[in-house]
Structures are given as C-alpha cells and as structure tokens.
Amino acid sequence: MSDVLIAREELDFLLWDWLGLDRVIARHSPDMVDRESADAILDLSARLAADSFLTHYKDADRIEPSLHGGAVHALPEIGAALRAYAELGLFSASFPVERGGMGLPGLLANASFAQFLAANVATAAYPMLTTANARLLLAFANEAQIEQFALPQIAGRWFGTMCLSEPQAGSNLADVSTRAVADGADALGDRYRLSGNKMWISGGDHDLAENIVHLVLAKVVGADGTIGAGTRGLSLFVVPKILPAGDRNDIAVAGLNHKMGYRGTTNCLLNFGERDGAIGWIVGAPGQGLPQMFKMMNEARIGVALGAAALGYRGYRHALAYARDRTQGRPPGAGAGPSQPIIGHPDVRDMLLAAKCYGEGALALVLYCAKLVDEAEHDPDAEALLGLLTPIAKTWASEYGLAADDIAIQVHGGYGYTRDFDVEQLWRDNRLNPIHEGTTGIQALDLVGRKLRDGAALGLLRDRIALTVAGAAGQPQLASLAADLDAWWQRIAAAAGGLKGVDPAVMAANATALLRAFGHGVAGWLWLDRALLCVDAPDEPFRGGKLWACRYFFEREMPRIDAWLRPVEARSDLVAAVPADFL
Structure with a gap:
C-alpha cells in the first residue's frame, strides 16, 4: 500500500x-x-x-x-x-x-x-x-x-x-x-x-x-x-x-x-x-574518540527520530484509511439503518486526531532540525539551536511516533494486533526507537545537564517562538492559542532555570519530566507555526485539517505540560529518595 x-x-x-x-x-x-x-x-x-x-x-x-x-x-x-x-x-x-x-x-x-x-x-x-x-x-x-x-x-x-x-x-x-x-x-x-x-x-x-x-x-x-x-x-x-x-x-x-x-x-x-x-x-x-563519535551519534539521533516519525506517520495513515472503510455501528444521533464507517464515531475521531498530531508533528519537528543542519554550516546560532533540539527531536519523535502506532492498532480493533495488518509490525519496529541512540533518560540528562547549562540556546529558541506568537496573535482564530503558547513557555523556561544549581540527584530525578514538558512545548510551537500558513484556507481539507489538529493539540495535549512541570517546579526528590528496597 x-x-x-x-x-x-x-x-x-x-x-x-x-x-x-x-x-x-x-x-x-x-x-x-x-x-x-x-x-x-x-x-x-x-x-x-x-x-x-x-x-x-x-x-x-x-x-x-x-x-x-x-x-x-x-x-x-x-x-x-x-x-x-x-x-x-x-x-x-x-x-x-x-x-x-x-x-x-x-x-x-x-x-x-x-x-x-x-x-x-x-x-x-x-x-x-x-x-x-x-x-x-x-x-x-x-x-x-x-x-x-x-x-x-x-x-x-x-x-x-x-x-x-x-x-x-x-x-x-x-x-x-x-x-x-x-x-x-x-x-x-x-x-x-x-x-x-x-x-x-x-x-x-x-x-x-x-x-x-x-x-x-x-x-x-x-x-x-x-x-x-x-x-x-x-x-x-x-x-x-x-x-x-x-x-x-x-x-x-x-x-x-x-x-x-x-x-x-x-x-x-x-x-x-x-x-x-x-x-x-x-x-x-x-x-579524541568520544568527541569525534558524537558527530555520528548526533546524526544517528536525528536519523532515528526521522525513522520514528515516518513509522508513526505511516501508522496514522493506515488507521485513517481503515477507519474510512471499516463499517461498524452507528454514530450517536445517526438513528437506525446500516452500519457506517467507524470514522463517524467521536472516540475514533479522537484517536485519529491524536495520531495525526503525533505523526505529522514528529515529521515536522525532525525536518525542522534537518533544516537547522543546513543552516548550521554558516550560522552559529543555528548550530546552538540544533544542539538544543536534538535530544528533543530524538525523544519526542520516538515516543510519540510510537504512540501514533499504538493508536493505529487500537483503531484497527482486533485486526490491529494480527500479523495480517502492518500496524502491529510498525509498532514493534518503532518500539526500539525510544532506546536507539540513547534512551529517553539519557536525552533528558543531556538536555538539563548540558544543553540548558548557559541558557543561550534556550534564548534563541524563545526568540523563534516569540515570532510565531506575534504572528498568531494577529489572527483571530489563533490568538488564544498564541497566548497559551507564550504562557506555557514562560513556565517551561522558569522551571528549567529552577533546576540550575540544585543537588545533582534532584536534577536527575526531574530531568525526564522537564524533557517531556519541553518536547510538548516545542511540538505545540511548531503546530502553531504551521497553522499560520492555513488560516486563509479553513474549508480546504488538507490545510483546514492542520487547523483542527493544532486546536486539538492545544486543547488536549498541551495541558499535560502542567503535570510534568509540577514536580520540576517543586524540585521533587521523590524518585531520588525512594529506597531501592521499596520498589
């Protein structure tokens, strides 16, 4: 197919x-x-x-x-x-x-x-x-x-x-x-x-x-x-x-x-x-072996992220095609009559919107980083921004590309976990990517321990986000999302700053939560940035679909940032302090 x-x-x-x-x-x-x-x-x-x-x-x-x-x-x-x-x-x-x-x-x-x-x-x-x-x-x-x-x-x-x-x-x-x-x-x-x-x-x-x-x-x-x-x-x-x-x-x-x-x-x-x-x-x-090898490792991290995004995107496309063809039941309010395609069920649409946000969002994130690789050849700021976003791209694409494939199995129902359909293999292939080229935890330590150390790269990122916020603020259908994005990033930046100078064990205990909040914040930024190109075509399925997905991500996904940031803001020592014998 x-x-x-x-x-x-x-x-x-x-x-x-x-x-x-x-x-x-x-x-x-x-x-x-x-x-x-x-x-x-x-x-x-x-x-x-x-x-x-x-x-x-x-x-x-x-x-x-x-x-x-x-x-x-x-x-x-x-x-x-x-x-x-x-x-x-x-x-x-x-x-x-x-x-x-x-x-x-x-x-x-x-x-x-x-x-x-x-x-x-x-x-x-x-x-x-x-x-x-x-x-x-x-x-x-x-x-x-x-x-x-x-x-x-x-x-x-x-x-x-x-x-x-x-x-x-x-x-x-x-x-x-x-x-x-x-x-x-x-x-x-x-x-x-x-x-x-x-x-x-x-x-x-x-x-x-x-x-x-x-x-x-x-x-x-x-x-x-x-x-x-x-x-x-x-x-x-x-x-x-x-x-x-x-x-x-x-x-x-x-x-x-x-x-x-x-x-x-x-x-x-x-x-x-x-x-x-x-x-x-x-x-x-x-x-000089490790500094040299980091060149290959970082390229491989972007490659793993691109593969995870491609698998997640393909899983979403499989699920979308299946939901349009598979007839079962009738959506609320449809009344009596023959079974209808399952894409009419709100729960299925919910899953498809999430998978769309993950698959398309991951692909956009990694290609954005690919552009930074080109820019980094002549722009030190692009090189610094690429360094900051590499652990984000590797982690977010590998975790949420996998999530898209998980959803694809669910949309297929019982057929999804059989080998007759590709989605179970897509999930198995993609499950390796959160481990390939450094686990999520390793990427989190890289982000918090190295990439956010002096704050310069984060400042460059905030500048680019501010341009998107300013552009979206002038569009009535996006203005509230722009305000939300700006508020989330003020909080993410403050939480990141709050981890500087803390006990190393506490920093490590909160690194992954900050990475996840950071990743969703970047994904939300890039969704809003792409939505700016679609405001003039809200009734056209392709670009209108981007607007719906952007709204979904801000309504259903961005609030997760609050849960991730709360222990970071409190500098929680829970996972550092719990005795190993109590696990």
Whole structure:
C-alpha cells in the first residue's frame, strides 16, 4: 500500500511552504538542484521506496538474518533494494560533489530518505548508518583514510557501523574495555591491533555489501601498559571487515541479537582480536574518540527520530484509511439503518486526531532540525539551536511516533494486533526507537545537564517562538492559542532555570519530566507555526485539517505540560529518595 507512505502533499507543504526549501537550495547548492530536480528526486524516492523497500517489509520481519559458517546471511531482497538505492546515487545524496556526492542540502536528502524509512525502516537502517559513518570520516580522518574507507561508503559499495556498546558497558562508555595496541604505521596512518567485544552492533555483519567499515571506540594501551581512564581515554579507530590487501580482518561474529522489531537489520555481538588482534587505524589524535563519535551519534539521533516519525506517520495513515472503510455501528444521533464507517464515531475521531498530531508533528519537528543542519554550516546560532533540539527531536519523535502506532492498532480493533495488518509490525519496529541512540533518560540528562547549562540556546529558541506568537496573535482564530503558547513557555523556561544549581540527584530525578514538558512545548510551537500558513484556507481539507489538529493539540495535549512541570517546579526528590528496597 504505497499510498500509506508519506503523502506528497504533506512533504510539499513542509518543504516548500513552511521550511522554505527554495531558500535553503539558493544558499546551499544553487548550481546542483532547483525546484524541478528536487521534485524529481522526491518522486523517484517515493517510487523506489514503494517498489523495492515496501515489497519485502513483511518478509524481512518473518525471515530473520541467520548465522552459519561464521557469517551472517540476510534476506536477498534487502541487498537488491540497497543496490537499487546505490545505483540511483542516494547514498551520496547529501555529500559534496568533490567527494562523489550529489551535493543536495540535508533538508531535501532527509525528505527523500523519509520515504524509505516509512516503507521499510530495517532496510533503511543500513544507509543511515553508512552515511553517518562516512560523514564522520570526512570530518576527522586523514586523506588516505577518506579515500580508502569513506568514498566506497558514499558510493554505496561498502556499508558502515558504529561500535560503541559492550556487554558490560552499554550507555556508560567510560567502562569500555576494548584495547588498542600500537602496531606501527603505514600509508593509512598509525596502525593498531584491537581486542575486545562489542554488543548491539547494527549491521555488524552481513552479506549485503563488499565490505563493512567499523568505527570502534577503544582505549590505547601505552608503552608502560597503562590505559586512559574514563571517556577521555577513548580513541576512535576505523576497522574494516576486509583489509585493503583483501584479507579477512580478525573480527568474529559471536552471536546475533533477536529483536522485536527492525528484524531485517542484522544486530551482532562482535569479537575483535580472537587471534592476533583486529587491525585498525586511529582516526585523528588519541583521546579524541568520544568527541569525534558524537558527530555520528548526533546524526544517528536525528536519523532515528526521522525513522520514528515516518513509522508513526505511516501508522496514522493506515488507521485513517481503515477507519474510512471499516463499517461498524452507528454514530450517536445517526438513528437506525446500516452500519457506517467507524470514522463517524467521536472516540475514533479522537484517536485519529491524536495520531495525526503525533505523526505529522514528529515529521515536522525532525525536518525542522534537518533544516537547522543546513543552516548550521554558516550560522552559529543555528548550530546552538540544533544542539538544543536534538535530544528533543530524538525523544519526542520516538515516543510519540510510537504512540501514533499504538493508536493505529487500537483503531484497527482486533485486526490491529494480527500479523495480517502492518500496524502491529510498525509498532514493534518503532518500539526500539525510544532506546536507539540513547534512551529517553539519557536525552533528558543531556538536555538539563548540558544543553540548558548557559541558557543561550534556550534564548534563541524563545526568540523563534516569540515570532510565531506575534504572528498568531494577529489572527483571530489563533490568538488564544498564541497566548497559551507564550504562557506555557514562560513556565517551561522558569522551571528549567529552577533546576540550575540544585543537588545533582534532584536534577536527575526531574530531568525526564522537564524533557517531556519541553518536547510538548516545542511540538505545540511548531503546530502553531504551521497553522499560520492555513488560516486563509479553513474549508480546504488538507490545510483546514492542520487547523483542527493544532486546536486539538492545544486543547488536549498541551495541558499535560502542567503535570510534568509540577514536580520540576517543586524540585521533587521523590524518585531520588525512594529506597531501592521499596520498589
């Protein structure tokens, strides 16, 4: 059902009417793309997503990767789809022309990629990781490493991974125990031998590409046998599955992880250095591994958010189509007669409005961040704002994209939790995203402990919100919403300021509640901002629908902020103080 992927009308509204893609193109790549070619890219992406990615969505869920003969084997249709994706140059979409890329702005590249995420998020995970891997190498690797390892990924011939977590060290990277011992130097730079175990490695092994480029965090062993302590001791290494000479590197697959979703994405426990040590080359200087890896992690967080938004949006579209076709009962006041479509029932409309707010709202939020990525290339303020909104986008999209899929199951009723319909798989796939690339709690600590520390980025955000409030205040049908948004943000900002300087345990105990309030505040702002474009067409279904959704979000969703902020404002120590034995 390609019609339940991302509607072109939705993308056109977001890209051209709201985010001003024409202006982004004029500043970013005026010689590479125009409106006509951008539209052609979006059309091509929609067709390929429907014809090559969507077609094996359920098969890849049913036929999981297998490990035998020391190698991981994936569904062949995944490889065929990714080869078609590479042949059209889409791996290279957002890379500079001089590096073999298409030179597209990130906003357009992300809008294109959203169709593939909506069609088959597990297959789309391979290019997501690969492009982030290559972008890190372009930023920090030497020229020889870029030529050897990044360019084949940009071409889509080789795939990439990020190897951070270990069995004993999940999100706490200070506990990473993988070791790297100096082994001389060659044309690619300083060479090391790595030994250790990496867990939860998406795309860690498979038969879908010629080679796999692992970016591995490890600690260098000094000449005296000492290693760096904590995260400052981490260095980054590029470690290929197949070495430049054609030999297999000392990397073994110790097992496969079997997940509830994303089943087409191989997920591995990798052992580095079971024999003489896996050969890798250090990227940049020793001790810089974590700051370097944050470039890939932050790109992956936006990628996870985009995938979660696409899945939530697709779930909403499935639910809407089902509610229009499914007949059951009669709405209040309909009287006797045949059963009518369930979309006439107020409860179903309530669910659909919520799912619309979540799915469309998440997509708008992430594409807004994609635009900030383009702006950040020449605007420090945009870079600061992107840093502030990254944990918001990752969390809000992953939690509320999932909520949209949960609602989609409910709208389908008993059919919703059967495998005959896609919505149960959409929910299972999306359930991974609140954990992928840092859990909600980790994003909350990042927001409160780092991003709100000096208040400058929050000031930039408040300035942009104020522009929306001023514009909406002059529209009679939006004026009350503008006043509400301004009041909510005064309270959110005050609550954030109230956590500065408090006991760290109290701050951590209230961080997630503040993150949730912040996320709803940002979502409400962007709903009102988009509603401003619709006030002249209240009777047109598409734009009028945005006005109804905006009203719904302010009436039914924004009041949740009060419940989240109350313990923050009180600096509650409840969850910090409760004894573990009492849980």
